[in-house]
Amino acid sequence: MTETEAVVKSIQRPTLLVNESICRKNIERMSALAQRSRVIFRPHFKTHQSASIGKWFRDSGVSAITVSSMTMARYFAGHHWKDITVAFPVNLREINEINALAEKIHLNLLADHPAVVKTLAGQLKHETGIFIEVDTGYHRTGVNWENTDLIDALLETIGKSGILRFQGFLSHTGNTYSASSAKEIKKLHRTATDRMNFLKERYLSSFPDLILSLGDTPSFSMMDTVCDIDEMRPGNFVFYDLMQQQLGACSCKDIAIAVACPVVASYPERNELVVYGGAIHFSKEHLMQGKQKIYGLAVRFTENKWVPLEPAAPLTALSQEHGILHMDNRQIAAFQPGDLMYILPVHSCLTANLMGKYLTTTGKELDHMNRSHEPLHS
Numbered sequence: 001m002t003e004t005e006a007v008v009k010s011i012q013r014p015t016l017l018v019n020e021s022i023c024r025k026n027i028e029r030m031s032a033l034a035q036r037s038r039v040i041f042r043p044h045f046k047t048h049q050s051a052s053i054g055k056w057f058r059d060s061g062v063s064a065i066t067v068s069s070m071t072m073a074r075y076f077a078g079h080h081w082k083d084i085t086v087a088f089p090v091n092l093r094e095i096n097e098i099n100a101l102a103e104k105i106h107l108n109l110l111a112d113h114p115a116v117v118k119t120l121a122g123q124l125k126h127e128t129g130i131f132i133e134v135d136t137g138y139h140r141t142g143v144n145w146e147n148t149d150l151i152d153a154l155l156e157t158i159g160k161s162g163i164l165r166f167q168g169f170l171s172h173t174g175n176t177y178s179a180s181s182a183k184e185i186k187k188l189h190r191t192a193t194d195r196m197n198f199l200k201e202r203y204l205s206s207f208p209d210l211i212l213s214l215g216d217t218p219s220f221s222m223m224d225t226v227c228d229i230d231e232m233r234p235g236n237f238v239f240y241d242l243m244q245q246q247l248g249a250c251s252c253k254d255i256a257i258a259v260a261c262p263v264v265a266s267y268p269e270r271n272e273l274v275v276y277g278g279a280i281h282f283s284k285e286h287l288m289q290g291k292q293k294i295y296g297l298a299v300r301f302t303e304n305k306w307v308p309l310e311p312a313a314p315l316t317a318l319s320q321e322h323g324i325l326h327m328d329n330r331q332i333a334a335f336q337p338g339d340l341m342y343i344l345p346v347h348s349c350l351t352a353n354l355m356g357k358y359l360t361t362t363g364k365e366l367d368h369m370n371r372s373h374e375p376l377h378s
Contacts, residue, residue: 004303007363008260008340014277015260016355017342018366021304022256023238024056030220030237031060037226042066042085044215044235047349050358051079052366053238066215066233070094070101075369077105084108087170087215087233089133089141090116095123102126108167112143117154121161130158131170131213134199136192138175145195148202155203168210168230169199176218182248189219193228221249241348242297246287257358258299258306258342259351261323265337268329273313275341277323282343283350284318292316296343298325301361306344315343 007017027043034041043057046068054076057065064083067073073084074097085108090098101107108129111117120130132154135142143150158164173192179185196212203210215233221244226232239257240250261277286293296315299306313331317324325341335341345351352358358366 002303003362004301007359007361008301010363011260011262011340011359013262014281014355015359016257016352016357017260017301017361018053018239018257018358019305019361020056020364022254023053024059026237026240026254026256027056027060027062030234031057031062033220033223033226034232035061037223037232039226039229040064040211040213040231042213042231042233043238044068044087044233045076046072047235047238048352049075049369050366051076051369053358054079054081066235070097072369073101073107077101082106085129085131085170085213085233086110087172089113090120092116092119095119098128099123099125102128110170111154112141114150114153114157117157117161117164121157121164124161124163127163127165129167130164131167134169134171134196136171136173136195137188138171138173140172140174142171145199148199151199151203155206166207166210168207168212169196170213171196171215172233173214173216173219176216177243177247179218179247182222185218185222185247185249189214189216197228217244218247218249236349239348239352241351242287242294242344242346243285252299252308252344253305255306255344255348257348257352258301258344259296259355260301261341261343263335263337263339263341266332266335268332271326271329271332273325273327273332273335273341275323275325275343276321277341277343278321279318280320281351281354282315282318282323282345283347283354285345285347285350287346289314294346295323296345298327299342299344301340301342303361306342 042064044066083106110133112133133142176185211230213231217234217236220234261275265274294314298313313327316326356371
């Protein structure tokens with residue numbers, strides 16, 4: 001029995017497969033970009049949320065990371081990561097947890113509201129890094145980049161605190177995910193860096209060590225060299241997905257994960273194959289293919305890569321556990337109930353979070369923060 005056959009035989013229910021070789025190549029490629037650009041590489045771990053996959057980053061020289069919650073920060077601190085930025089607005093109800101973690105590691109927080117900075121200044125017990133989050137056009141969170149009056153007020157409170165260390169300005173160009181072309185992605189990135197550098201020029205004389213930290217996978221995936229920022233924080237690139245492929249950030253060969261779904265029914269008269277793999281596994285994140293919503297794309301599982309079916313077999317409908325693939329009748333005839341179908345996700349971050357466990361294509365089980373103590377095949 002080959003290694004691949006052994007992995008296939010072990011799968012009983014929807015299982016998230018990760019190709020370690022592809023994953024490591026993605027990490028090495030982004031790490032090399034940071035090294036030749038001479039910028040800090042602080043990858044976002046919210047995509048994989050796995051201590052095991054975190055070790056692959058260590059193998060590429062990564063020592064500082066980004067997370068999206070205190071729970072995630074605590075998990076990775078428990079796996080010996082000592083330099084962590086929580087890239088999410090501070091939740092003041094977690095002040096005790098913040099204090100407990102700040103005692104053990106170099107912890108950076110985000111703030112854009114005077115009340116948050118004031119409360120941190122009054123209740124923190126250990127020196128903690130603080131970034132001012134800046135809105136450069138995404139309009140999710142952050143101080144508007146032009147609102148220097150508010151930034152001045154925040155910096156004054158930070159300076160007087162005696163316990164907050166101002167790290168610099170941080171932003172996320174999430175608007176690149178809705179761009180329609182590589183040219184638009186590059187333009188959005190350029191706009192963001194210009195606005196960040198406006199702030200750097202204004203405040204550098206008072207804070208000579210401040211850095212500009214920027215994060216999004218589409219922009220950095222399209223670069224040969226990173227300019228005009230000091231720190232890069234992409235995250236999705238570790239796995240990539242169909243959304244990134246559609247944006248032009250990667251190709252199919254760069255996508256490192258697929259969901260293995262048992263076939264449960266077929267309806268040739270409707271050109272449909274039904275799999276055990278629904279919204280609770282993939283999420284309802286979708287792409288548009290003409291007027292059709294697409295939730296995933298069927299591929300063949302080979303030793304080293306995923307190969308899309310021809311003609312394409314998209315996942316066109318989801319309910320809780322059901323997934324419906326639109327397929328050519330000749331393709332449907334090749335599958336029987338109990339066979340496995342392999343499906344690339346639209347958004348790997350959400351799929352990985354929902355699945356909560358990994359099985360490598362060579363048969364190794366990998367942990368996930370959400371279910372780190374549960375066996376994969378229970």
